[in-house]
Amino acid sequence: MSLQQGNTQPKTAPNPQTPVxxxxxxxxxxxxxxxxxxxxxxxxxxxxxxxxxxxxx
Numbered sequence: 205m206s207l208q209q210g211n212t213q214p215k216t217a218p219n220p221q222t223p224v225x226x227x228x229x230x231x232x233x234x235x236x237x238x239x240x241x242x243x244x245x246x247x248x249x250x251x252x253x254x255x256x257x258x259x260x261x
Contacts, residue, residue, distance in 0.1 A: 219240065220239060220240050220241035220244070221239050221240070221241065222239060222240050223237045223238065223239060224238050224239065224240055224243055225238075226238040
């Protein structure tokens, strides 16, 4: 088997509600489990902020 051969199994998208192994404390003091959807949203916002220049007042 060569190192050049990749995994032939198709990759499936993770369930958006799957916990990713962390949590945050909400404004009301309750623990909120971080989900895949939360991570994806944060990444999209970060990418968008890098594309759009900062607006100066």
